[in-house]
Every structure is written in C-alpha cells, then in structure tokens.
Amino acid sequence: MRLFAQLHWYFRREWRRYLGAVTLLIVIAILQLAPPKLVGIIVDGVTLEHFTLSKLLLWIGVMAVIAVVVYLLRYVWRVLLFGASYRLAVELRADFYRQLSRQSPAFYLRHRTGDLMARATNDVDRVVFAAGEGVLTLVDSLVMGCAVLVVMCTQISWQLTLLALLPMPVMALVIKRYGDQLHQRFKLAQAAFSSLNDRTQESLTSIRMIKAFGLEDRQSALFAEDARDTGEKNMRVATVDARFDPTIYVAIATANMLAIGGGAWMVSQGMLTLGQLTSFAMYLGLMIWPMLALAWMFNIVERGSAAYSRIRDLLAEKPVVEDGMQVLPEGPGTLVCQINSFTWPGSQHPQLHQVDFTLAPGKILGLCGPTGGGKSTLLSLVQRHFDTDDGDISFHGMPLRQLQLNSWHQRLAVVNQTPFLFSDTVANNIALGKPGASQAEIEAVAKLASVHDDILRLPQGYETEVGERGVMLSGGQKQRISIARALLLNAEILILDDALSAVDGRTEQQILHNLRQWGAGHTLIISAHRLSALTEASEILVLQQGNVAQRGHHSELANQQGWYRDMYRYQQLEAALDEEDETGEQAHA
Template identity: 80%
Template sequence: MRLFSQLSWYFLREWRRYLGAVFLLIVIAILQLLPPKLVGIIIDGVTHHSLSVGRIMGWIGVMLAVAVVVYLLRYVWRVLLFGASYQLAVELREDFYRQLSRQHPEFYLRHRTGDLIARATNDVDRVVFAAGEGVLTLVDSLVMGCAVLVVMATQISWQLTLLALLPMPIMALVIKRYGDRLHQRFKLAQAAFSSLNDRAQESLTSIRMIKSFGLEDNQSQQFAAIARDAGEKNMRVARVDARFDPTIYIAVGMSNFLAIAGGSWLVWQGDMTLGQLTSFVMYLGLMIWPMLALAWMFNIVERGSAAWSRIREFLKEAPAVEDGEKLLPEGRGVLQVAIREFHYPGSQMPALRNINLNLKPGQMLGLCGPTGAGKSTLLSLIQRHFDIQQGDIRYHAIPLPQLRIDNWRSRLAVVNQTPFLFSDSVAANIALGRPNATQQEIEQAARLASVHDDILRLPQGYETEVGERGVMLSGGQKQRISIARALLLNAEILILDDALSAVDGRTEHQILHNLRTWGEGRTIIISAHRLSALTEASEILVMQHGVVVQRGRHDTLTRESGWYNEMYRYQQLEAALDEDEMEKGVPHG
C-alpha cells in the first residue's frame, strides 16, 4: 500500500479523472446489488404464488436494463482511469529520459545500459499497472465489499453475516504476509531481469567481435547462466504469487459453508425465508470478486512498489556536474585552462596535473602523447563532463561551473574517438545538430570533411540508410561523416579527439587543409596519435602521465630531443616504408 502514498502527487493532480472513475465504480456497485435482491423477490413470489407473469417479466426487464447500464458505465470508467495511468507512463518515461540526458560520464560508469532500459520499460509498466488496475481493484473491492456487507447485514441477517465473515480476518493477515514477501522477491527478480537485459544488449552490440573470435558457445553458456538465475528468481516470485488465489478460495469456501449451514438452520427455525437465503448466497457470491480483487491488488501494488523504488532511486540521483546560471556573451572568446590537479571519482591518483594554456579565436591546439597520457581527459574537462577539484577552465573569463551547461556546449562541436551514427540516412546523420539545414549546407559540410564523393557512390547517395551504428560504412567514412556533422554546427570551438585515425594520409591532409580555411576565427583542438595531423597547430602539448612534458610548434618540437621528435621520425620512416611497398606492388596491412 506504500505505492499509493508515493504516487499521491499524481493522484492529487489528476483528481478529476480518478474521482470520476471512483464515482462510476460506486454507481456500478450499487446497481449490481439489485439483481440478487430481485431474484429473491421473484423466488419468494413464485413460491407463494403472489407474482403475476407480467410482474416477473418486468423484474427480469429491470435486471437486463441494469446489465446494459453497468456495461456502459464500465466503458466510461475504464477510459477515465486507464487514461490517467497511461499519462503517468508518458510522464515517467519523459522524466527518465530527461534524467539520462542530464547525467555525465561518471553516472554511466556505475549504471549499465541494460539496467537503465529495464527500469525505463519493465519497471515503469509495473508502476503504471498498479496506478490503473491497483486503484481499480482497491476501490472496486472496498465499495462492492462494503455495499454487499451492508445489504446482507441490514436487509437479511446480521447474525448470518458475522458468521459467514469469520474466515476473512485470517485471510487478510495471510495475504498481508504474502505481500511483504512478494515485494522483496520481486525486487530481486527485477534486478535479475536488468542483468539479463545487460547481457543481451552487450551480446547484440558486440556480435561481430563474438563471431570473429569464435565465442558463440561461450557467450551462449554465460547468457544461459544469467537466464537461469533470472528464471529462478521469477519462479520464487511465482511461488508466492500462486498462494494468493488458493487462500482466497479456501476462505470463500469456508464462508459459503458457514452461510449455508447457518442459513439452513435459520430457515428451519422460520427466521429466514428460502428466497432470503438464496439472495444471501448470491450476495456472498458477489463477495468473491472483492476478495480476489483485494488479493490481486496486494499482488500488483507490491510489484509496483518494488518497481517504483528502483525508478525513484534513479530519478533522485543528482547529476555529478551541477548546472550554472550565467549565459555567455555573444561572440568568440579566449579559452583559458588552469588545472592544478584533477582526479577521476573514486581514484586517488591524479589524472592531470599542472595544465595551463590560453587559446584565442583562430588558434589551433594540438594534443599528443602515448596512450593514457590524459589527452581525452583534458577534452572531457573542457566539455565539462567532470568538475575540476583544483583549478578551473574559463571562457570569456567566466569559470565553466558558473555557466549553463547547454549554453556552453552550444559553443562546442565535438568529434569523439569512436563515431556514433544513428540508424538513419546519411543526410539525417550529418544534420543531427541542425535538423533544419538545407541540402546544400549538408553537402558543403561533407565536402569540407572530404566525404562528399564517397556518399555519392552509395546506393541512394545522401538518402542511403547507414544501418545500426553505421554498420554499412567503413571506419574512415563514419569518422568523416561525424566531422561533417560537427562542421555543420558552425560552432566557435571544434574538438577532434583522435578523429582522423581511420583515414589515410592523403585524406587527412585534405581535411586539415579544409579545416584551416573553415577555422578562420574559430578555435580548433586536435588530439591525435598521428603527428602529421598537428603540423599546422599554433601550439602542441606533449603529454605523459597527465603532465605536459613538452610544448611548442611542430618545427620547434622536431628539433628538440624527446618523445615528439622520436615518434615523428618513427612515423616518417613507417610512411616511407609503406610507400616503398606500394610502389613495389607488395600488399600492405
């Protein structure tokens, strides 16, 4: 029953719908009391020969009319009640998606995709079912049950009513115990379903790797183990669930036995007519549904309560990075980075130390260094995926934590190491950030990214569907389409995080040449392992273990001893060897 108090905010807001449905349920309950009463009158009238055929047909007509009215009213309350519960589903899923979009990478380090999908679908469905069917069964069982009890006690025999209800308190206690047990077991079952969802999602997204390594049997065994665990936990829920109906039917059977035994004795004593006993038994039959509904209500509400606790646990989680209030002034500004020290959440080792730089509009910054040097970390901090513990980053001399996150990120265009394409057309993927862009603007961005000719060679050109995650495109094509998507935004700051790794040297040179023209007056930050991508940078930072070990322009760094000089010479030698092999016709790679 906790769920009803937890959702009270929604019930109060939608009180008109719920009150209308409750009112109609009460009217229906009252109307359903008439047929047993009329049957008792007809039986007594027939037994004592006091009713004419016309009167009997009249009472039968009344019962048919009641049935038609009940049918129509049930249709209306379903529209009111279930319409309200479905609206709750829409709002919960909107809140869920909004919360997902507000969260930062730190959140996704702790929550897996399959678990989040399970909460947004299965758990929300359980809550909505409880907000619809749960309210229905609660009101219907209480109204119908109370109305039947009042009629049986006042119109027939209160002594027989008390006798027939003796099994009910015991039944209520047993059902309450079942409900508490169901709540705990269902919560564990939902967690197991999340794990199953995680495994299915990971297997589907990595199916190419699984097949290339021949891991199908191994993955199938792991999935089967998780599926068995989920099945066992659901079976434990089913074992508790299966106890509700037998408990109800035993209680109903005992009530009927007591009613018939006690009623027969009253008829024998002349304190009750046969018609009254028939009506009483029919009324008692009407009590079967309220008792079953009560048990069912406990069942679905406890499931909904367990699901709601999982949803609330997620919705209440505040973003690791809080939004600011200030808006940036118009125009391009200077990006200032002054990081004394930064730690990832839960880590004692600093990921970055003593990073200082100023980037003016029109300048290009290059970032390089061995894997794990801190390049992507620095780019994440510029995008404000994390907050800095010691130091700050400013734009227009305003610290990033003081800025509204959406306002700051609207000034950025980012291409990550691993490009992501949606299952849509090439044009729609390029126009992701500007859905109203014209075809001419889309094609211009594609030309700047040196992917226009590749797109024209696709079956339907710009209208070609790229498949899930761009499955039908090569790695280089996906990277260049992602670059075109970023260029179309015309943002003040362009960030390329190793975004040219999958393109050949000639295409890389062409893209960089285009960027120099496009980037006049804009700030460009390029992180790269291939140093040829940094030759035109205004300044290059060489990073190792989160610290800047060298800095300067390309010409300066190639003359100094150190990592940059050694890596540049190695890459030049590798490129020369590749050219030799190609000239000799030796296949490479």
C-alpha cells in the same frame, strides 16, 4: 500499499480523473446490488404464486436496464482511470530520459545500459499497471465488499453475515504476509532481469567480435546462466503469487459452507425465507470478486512498489556536474585552462597535473602524447563532463562551473574517437544537430569532410540507410560523417578527439586543409596520435603521465629533444617505407 503513498503527488495532481473514476465505480457497485435483491423478490413471488407474467417481465426488464447502464459506466471509468495511468507512464519515462541526459560519464560507469533499459520499460510498466489496475481493484473491492456487507447485514441477517465472515480476518493476515514476501522477491527478480538485459544488449552489440573469436558457445553458456538465474528468481515470485488464489478460495468456500449451513437452520426455524437465503447466497457470491481483487491488488501493488523504488533510486541521483546560472555573451571568446590537479572519481592518483593553456578565437590547439597521457581527460574537462578538483577552466572570463550547461555546449562541436551513427539515412545522421538543414548544406559539409564522393557511391547516396551504429560503413567513413555532422553545427569551438585515426594520410591532409579554410573564424582543438595532423597548430601540448612535457609550435618541437621529435621522425620513416612499398607494387604490376 506503500505505492499509493509513493505516488500521492500524481494522484493529487490528477484528482479529477481519479475522483470521476472512483465515483463511477461506487455507482456501479450500488447498481450491482440490485439484481440479487430482485432475484430474491422474483423467487419469493414465484414460489408464493402472486406474480403475474407482466410483473415478472417488468422486473426482468429492470435487471436488463441495470446491466446496460453498468456496461456504459464501466466504459467511461476505464477511459478516466487508465487514461490517467498512461499519462503517468509518459511522465515517468520523460523524467527518466531527462535524468539520463543530465548525467555525466561517471553515472554510466555505475549503471549498465541493460539495467537502465529495464527500468525505463519493464519497471515503468509495473508502476503504471499498479496505478491503473491497482486503484481499480482497491476501490472496486472495497466499495463492492462494503456495500454487499451493509446490504447483507441490514436487509437479510447480520447474524448470518457475521457467521459467514469468520474466515476473513485469518485470510487478511495471510495475504499481508504474502505481500511482504512478494515485494522482496520481485525486487530481486527485477534486478536479475536487468542483468539478463545487460547480457543480451552486450551480446548483440558485440556479435561480430564474438563470432570473430569463436566465443559463441561461451557466450551462450553465460547467457543461459543469466537466464536460469532470472528464471529461478521469477519462480520464487510465482511461488508466492500462486498462494494467493488458493487461500482466498479456501476462505470463500469456508464462508459459503458456514452461510449455507447457518442459513438452512434459520430457514427451518422460520427466521429467513427461501428467497432471502437465495439472495444471501448471491450476495456472498458477489464477495468472491472483492476477495480475489484484494489479493490481486496486493500482488500488483507490491510489484509496482518494488519497481517504483528502483526508478526512484535512479531519479534521485544528482548529477555530478551541477548546472550553472550564467549565460555566455554573444561573440567569440578566449578559452583559458589552469588545471592544478584532477583525479578521476574512484581513482587514487591524479590524471592531470599542472596543465595550462590559453586558446584565443580562431587559433588551433594540438594535443598529443603517449597513450594514457591525459588527452581525453583534458578534453572531458573542457566539455565539462567533470569539474576540476583544483584549478579552473574559463571562457569569456567566466568559469565553466558558473555557466549554464546548454549555453556552453552550444559553443562546442565534438567528434569523438569512436563515432556513433544512428540507424538512419546518411543525410539524417549528418543533420542530427540541425534537423532543418538543406541538402545543399549537408553536401557542403560532407565535401569539407572529404566524404561526399564516398556517399555518392553508396546504393541510395545520401538516402542510404547506414544500419545500426553505421554497421554498413567503414571506420573512416563513419569518422568523416561524424566530422561533417560537427561542421554543420558551425559551432565556435570544434574538438577532434583522435577523429582522423581511421583515414589514410592523404585524406587526412585534405580534411585538415579544408578545416583550415573553414576554421578561419573558429577555434579548433585537435587531439591526435598522427603528428602530421598537428603541423598547422598554433600551439601543441605534449601530455605525458598527466603533465605537459613539451609545448610549442611544430617546427620547434620537431627540433627539440623529447617525445615529439622521436615520434615525428618515426612516423616520417614509417610513411616513407609505406610509399616505397606502394611504388614497388605499382612497378611490379
């Protein structure tokens, strides 16, 4: 029953719909009390032989009219009640998605995709079912049960009613105990379902790797183990669930036995007529539904409560990065970074230490260094996925932590190391950030990203479906489409996080040449392992173990002893050897 307290905010807001549905349920319950009474009157009238045919048909007609009215009223209250519960589903999922979109990467380190999907689908369905069917069964069973009890006590015999209800308190205590067990077991079952969902999602997204390494049997065994665990936990839920109906039927059977036995004695003593006993038996039959409904209500409400607690736990998580209040002014600004120290959540050692730079509008900042040097961490701070521990990053002279996140993100266009494409057309993927872009605009940025010719060679050109995560495209094509998507935004700051790693050197130089032309009024931050991508940078930072080991222009660093010169010479030698190999192959051909 705790779910009704948890959702009181929604019931209070949608009180008109719920009040209308409850009112109609009460009217229906009252109308349903009439047929048993009419049957008793008909039985006594027939047995005493004082009913004419016309009078008999009249009473039967009244019962038919009541049945039609009940049918129509049931239709109306279902529209009211379930319409309200479906609105709850929309609102919960919207809140859930809004919460996910506000979270930083740290949130997704704690929560897996399959678990989040399970909460957004299966758990929400359970809550909505309880908010609809749960309210229905609670009101219907209470109203119907209480109305039947009042009629049985006042119109027939309160002594016989009391005798028939002796098993009910015992049944109520047993069902309450079952409800508590069900709540705990269903929560564990939902957690197991989340784990199974995780395994399914990971297996489907990594199916190529699984097949490449021949891990089909191993993954099947792991999946089977998760499925077995989920099945066992759901079986424990079903074990409790299966106890509800037998308990109720035993209680009802006992009540019927007491009622028929006691009623027969009362008829023999002249305390009741046969018609009254018939009506009483029919009223007692009407008590079957309230009893079953109460048990069913405990079942679905406890499931809904367990599911809602999982949803509420996630919705209650506050974002690591809190939104600021200030809005950026119009026009280009200078990005100033002064990071004294930054440590990833849960880590003991700082990932960045004494990193600072000033990036004026229209300039290019290059980031390089060995793997794990801190390049991606620095870019995450610039995008404000995290806030700095010690130090600050400012734009237009305003610290990023004081800015509205949307205001700051609108100034950025980012292409990550691992580009993500949606299962849609090439054109729609490029126009993701600007859905109203014209075909000419889409093609213009595709040409800047040197992917236009590749797209035209696809089966349907720009209307080609790329498949899930762009499965039908090469890594280089996905990177270049992602660059085109970022260019279409025409944002003030473009960030390329090793976004040219999957393209060949010639294509890379063509893209960089195009970006220099496009970026005359834009600021670029380029992180790259291939140093040829940084030759035109206004300043280059060499990050090693979280520190700025070297800084300067390409010509300075290429002649300065250190990591940059060594890596640049190595890459030049590697490029020369590749050219010799290509020349030799062409001559041999």
